[in-house]
Amino acid sequence: MEHVAADADIAPVAALIADPTRAAILTSLLGGQALAAGELARMAGVSAATASAHLSRLLDGGLVAVVQQGRHRYYRLAGHEIAEVLEVLARVGGRPPVRSLRQSRQARMLEEARTCYDHLAGRAGVGLFDRLRETGCLAGEEVTPEGERLLGGLGVDVEGARRARRRFAPECLDWTERRAHLGGALGAAITAVLFERGWYARGPVPRAVNVTEAGREGLAALFSGKELTSHTPVT
Amino acid sequence: MEHVAADADIAPVAALIADPTRAAILTSLLGGQALAAGELARMAGVSAATASAHLSRLLDGGLVAVVQQGRHRYYRLAGHEIAEVLEVLARVGGRPPVRSLRQSRQARMLEEARTCYDHLAGRAGVGLFDRLRETGCLAGEEVTPEGERLLGGLGVDVEGARRARRRFAPECLDWTERRAHLGGALGAAITAVLFERGWYARGPVPRAVNVTEAGREGLAALFSGKELTSHTPVT
DNA sequence: CGCATCCTTCGACGTGCGGCGAAACGTGCT
DNA sequence: AGCACGTTTCGCCGCACGTCGAAGGATGCG
Structure with missing residues (x-):
């Protein structure tokens, strides 16, 4: 040189x-x-x-x-x-192989929504994370009282996640979005509930998931200020 | 896995x-x-x-x-x-040992203006390219009659560059600016003239170049519509 | 204490890959 | 056409490294 x-x-x-x-x-x-x-x-x-x-x-x-x-x-x-x-x-590394149409379709699905270990990632994952932040449910690595109410109403065992051995609510880098989504015990707990409720369903492609019609409605309602089971307005 | x-x-x-x-x-x-x-x-x-x-x-x-x-x-x-x-x-990989002041100064110099093979790159390179386009001297990979007059007045042998074996006026991707600057035979010919006229001078750092006082004035005059040798206004 | 679990070290095996010289290929010059 | 030069291809060699099973510390539990 x-x-x-x-x-x-x-x-x-x-x-x-x-x-x-x-x-x-x-x-x-x-x-x-x-x-x-x-x-x-x-x-x-x-x-x-x-x-x-x-x-x-x-x-x-x-x-x-x-x-x-x-x-x-x-x-x-x-x-x-x-x-x-x-x-x-x-x-x-992901780029150069000019993927077949089938593969590129799969790639797009993974970009949209997928599981990362045991929590939600892709556009859906960072979107969820953003909304939790925007609505004041999450502050740093902690769940606010407001978040506790919203997530508890959803059916998420926040306390259980807090006691878990893994980190509670770490940010997880998302390589397709280049931004953070929610990982850790809380991310896993929330994702589990999303599947239980049938709001998200696993797709044919290994890690890909799809939002269901019920999920679209449920999430919209959740963040528009409406409780799920009761009808008490929030804030 | x-x-x-x-x-x-x-x-x-x-x-x-x-x-x-x-x-x-x-x-x-x-x-x-x-x-x-x-x-x-x-x-x-x-x-x-x-x-x-x-x-x-x-x-x-x-x-x-x-x-x-x-x-x-x-x-x-x-x-x-x-x-x-x-x-x-x-x-x-590089020792986190922050680059020495000397090196970071050199890096900034390279970002400002450097030679890319044999033509001008960095902020100066893309700036020159932009102005040639804006003033209608360049259209696609061709030099317009207007450009021919302006460059010819400068002393650039446009015809010679056109006959050269290399590509005439290709865009060359600039890594520091993430935009194109002018390469090819024409880019090299123009750059050669800039050095001949003393408008740019090579710096102490290998590929770095500096615009001189004469260059600043000359380039400003060139693109403000004044001819160099004669006084016939352009457009 | 003694056993179980977790992790590391040791020794040995196979393979993958970077290195070079020589020859083949393609292109430009005369 | 013939020569010169830049580049790639072809064998071949040698080393470095990833792999595992088994043995050697550690640490925690009963």
Whole structure:
């Protein structure tokens, strides 16, 4: 390299992400939750030994951080910049193959609404998140009294989610929308209710979901200030 | 992989960047200029055969694009998203040690005005391109009679550029501005004149250039409707 | 204490991939 | 046509790395 700015070596970092198993581990961690080494091994579909080796490399590569808790070791992404890298990488990685019509239809469905781990993502996911914020149901990582009333009326066990071992209401980066949607225990609880009520239904494509007619109406009513079971106006 | 996001495979893209030689090639291309295969081989410090293999993989990985010109094959990054990936990757891989003041100053200089292969790029480059379009000197890939008069008065050999083997007046994507500037034979011819007249001067940093006082005045006069040598008003 | 669980280290195996030289291909120059 | 040059293709070699089973610490529970 003679003339060009001697930039940072990007190769080592890229190499860490380049392995499919490590990539699976990292994307599993993208939700923001810290996961135990064993869980990550299962998710990536490799033995514990293999996962351990990968986590070791990711660790001293500075891509993940670890917290020991009892006999578990919980790994998480080392910072939001790491999530950024994965996001932008996914964007170009997803592109180039000029997908078939069938695939592009599926891709559009996934962009519209899908499950991310166990909560809602895509346009539907960030939309829901935005509305919860706008209406003052969510403030930071906490549910306001107002939100507690609205979600409780829906049938969401907010208290149960709060007691769960996972993080309560973390933001989860959405790669198709480049914005946050609701993850964690609360995101999962809400999503579960949406399915129970039949407001969302799983589609033919693996992670794709569709809003039902009932869901459209229910959500509109929910955020237009009407209670669901009773008729007491809000605010 | 059973439940977790099977989003876009980031691993294959990362793998393409993971090799030091390919990383060197890609960062060499980050300047925006299209470089010949042989040049890239020299820069990366490998044989032509090796570089060719890498370029081939980068090509069908969709990271670079190629333009054949005579017996040369000029490679460039496939798009601004690729540049983005490299930047972000460099951000986390590169020692967070914030760039020195000296380096950030250099970076700003490059954003303002630089040479892209042999023509003007950066804010100055796209600005010049915009003005040529606005004033009706350029229409598509052609120079209008009006443009011919203006450029001819400047001292640009438009006819010579038109006879050149390279493309006459292609748009060249500018990474820092994310917009087009003027490349090709005409872009090079104009840039050459700007240097001859002393309107632009090369700076201490490799590809950086600076507009001179004479250049500021000359360009202002040029586009305000005044001829340079004669005094015949335009339009 | 002793056992179970979780995680890591060790040793060994297979393969994938980057490297080069030589030859083939295509294009421009005379 | 013939030569020169840039680029790609073709073998071939060697190393690095991902994989696993088994053994070796840790830690928590009864």
